[in-house]
Amino acid sequence: MRVVVGLLLLLLGLCGSGAQGEAGGLGEVAEINQNTDPKHAAEESTEQTTKQTTCDIWTELRALRDMVVELNVHVELLQRENSVQATELLSLESRLTSSESKTSDLEKENADLQTRLSSSESRIDQLERENAEKPKVAFYTALTDAGTLGPYNTDITLKYSKVFTNIGNAYNPSTGFFTAPVKGVYNLQFTVMGYNAGNTAVYVYKNTQKIMANWEQNNNGVPEYFTNSLVLELTAGDEIHLVLRSGHYIFDNSNNYSTFSGSLLFTL
Numbered sequence: 001m002r003v004v005v006g007l008l009l010l011l012l013g014l015c016g017s018g019a020q021g022e023a024g025g026l027g028e029v030a031e032i033n034q035n036t037d038p039k040h041a042a043e044e045s046t047e048q049t050t051k052q053t054t055c056d057i058w059t060e061l062r063a064l065r066d067m068v069v070e071l072n073v074h075v076e077l078l079q080r081e082n083s084v085q086a087t088e089l090l091s092l093e094s095r096l097t098s099s100e101s102k103t104s105d106l107e108k109e110n111a112d113l114q115t116r117l118s119s120s121e122s123r124i125d126q127l128e129r130e131n132a133e134k135p136k137v138a139f140y141t142a143l144t145d146a147g148t149l150g151p152y153n154t155d156i157t158l159k160y161s162k163v164f165t166n167i168g169n170a171y172n173p174s175t176g177f178f179t180a181p182v183k184g185v186y187n188l189q190f191t192v193m194g195y196n197a198g199n200t201a202v203y204v205y206k207n208t209q210k211i212m213a214n215w216e217q218n219n220n221g222v223p224e225y226f227t228n229s230l231v232l233e234l235t236a237g238d239e240i241h242l243v244l245r246s247g248h249y250i251f252d253n254s255n256n257y258s259t260f261s262g263s264l265l266f267t268l
């Protein structure tokens, strides 16, 4: 724009000096052309050239003015476009900023989750180790295939000889004793069958102490059962066994009617 204005001023300057003393215009040029005085021929020729130049300058000046107007329109258009683009740029910038802050939030969340994940993983590892180290205790037995046991004239320890399950080997079939391998809470259960031979009675002992008695009258030729269970807090080495009361009997055969079982619920 500045270049155009400079050019314009230059041309105006030229025009001012060339057209000094002249009214200007095409009519005058035609009039001048009719002058045929030979003694002034050279001067007139120069003057004519000057006038011709002035005329050209005016024509160019008009053309330039038109161009300037056109350029102005163009510049306005460009300015408008520029302002629209500037607005778009601002909005893009603000969107970018918000995206960036969101990204950084997500990165932070991700880092938090990673931390929590790795702490969970190490906790899982610890639990797996604990679980692997945790003692496993479970047994399930049945008394005998021999049929009726008793009556005897003294209490006798019941040795459950058919061992079906004995994880941890805490039950000993040769003594009939269950020995707690670790301190914990244990679940114990037994079923006693009596059949057609008198009364049944079974005691539960913890070490040397009787902790439960069971008794059932059975003299009508009908099979009778009782089942009982205990949940006991035992320390390592505590022993549990079942005792057949003197003068009473218990029945079992290959049908596994009379059973004794137990398991560690959890350690303490």
Ligand SMILES: *[C@@H]1O[C@H](CO)[C@@H](O)[C@H](O)[C@H]1NC(C)=O
Residues within 6 Å of the ligand: 164, 254, 255, 256
């Ligand atoms: C008693 O237990 C033994 C050993 O598991 C099994 O072979 C037998 O079939 C059981 N008896 C009955 C009647 O299920």
